[in-house]
Amino acid sequence: MSNGENLPPLRDVINKYGLRAEKSLGQNFLLDLNLTGRIARCAGKLEGETVMEVGPGPGGLTRAILSEGAAKLVAIEKDTRCLELLAEVSADYDNRLTVLNEDALEISEEDLLGEKAHIIANLPYNVATPLLIKWLKKRHLFKSMTLMFQKEVADRIVAAPRTKAYGRLSILSQWLCDTSKQFDISPKAFTPPPKVTSTVIKLVPLEQPRYEAKQEILEKVVAAAFGQRRKMLRASLKPLGGNPEERLEKAGIKPTSRAEELGVEEFCALARAYE
Known part of the structure; x- marks a missing residue:
């Protein structure tokens, strides 16, 4: 199994393809491979598993997921500039990566995955909450969701009652999943650095909602x-x-x-x- 030994460093990839993070797409690229590896490992053992990633960009997290042994990785990338470089990543990892040039809000996960999968993603900030709500409604498709949000949104997901962050997102997430905060990531880790800290959250969907309700x-x-x-x-x-x-x-x-x-x-x- 090839593990990306022939791939150039991410900064070289960004320069080669002239990739500037697009604000309109909510992009901030994470180039630290130690960090992307740490995010991928939050999902647990990935050997032989199916994974979905949204917004892979230059492919830092993509490489980490494949290096952890995922048998099949479906990456949803709206930005056409990233498609060629992601094809190179796929070739170097035994074509275990399939890249779809789609909008993650519009796709049918049922048709794409075919079996229970993990989601691992550095979510574009501008669509992170609607994507989470979409996936909570389809939680039966997923074994786990390891997602990076801006810290303020992450705090709302895991918030306890009687706190300022507690609200609609806290209740829906905690009703349907076990939620846990994994770790924070400094703005300095990204290119370009966002104005806010990011936080990785793990959600594990429950077989049944925690309490009975429609x-x-x-x-x-x-x-x-x-x-x-x-x-x-x-x-x-x-x-x-x-x-x-x-x-x-x-x-x-x-x-x-x-x-x-x-x-x-x-x-x-x-x-x-x-x-």
Whole structure:
């Protein structure tokens, strides 16, 4: 199995292809191969596994995933400038890499993967949250998701109740997955350096959601509750119709509570009260 021994350093690749990170694509290239290796290893043992990557760019993380032994790597890259250099990476790793020139928000993962896969990605900042929400809805397709976000978004995913970062993303992620923060990455590690710190998060989808609730209803309840997070729930839930106090009582929640005080289990109870 070839492991990329013939590939030039990433900085040489960027110079050869005249790659400048495009702000409109949310690009920041990670060139430190020690760091990309560390990210890939967060996913666990990759030998023989199928992996999906979004936004490979010059292929630093791509190389790391293939070096860790992934049998099949499907990379989704919107930027046509990167396709030729990624073809070189594929050739040097026994063609275990397939590159698709697509928009990750538009693709059908079901058709692409064919079996349960890991997602490992340095996500473009401008589409990171919509991609996560899309994948949470398709979580049955994935064994794990090792994703890099800007720190502020990562903090929201793992946030506990009664904290400033706690909100809709925390509840949805923690209801459907085991979530854990892996490590932070300094802006200096990227080309060009972003203005913010990045954080790698690992999400492992649960076989069943943590508590019983209908996702559509849970999302509506959580959106209403956090839409006016400073208000008491008896007021913030009014847009949902009906008598909020009755629903709250049914769920065993004080009407004077505020959204950030409720844990995932209580939100699920509230969603069941709205069924």
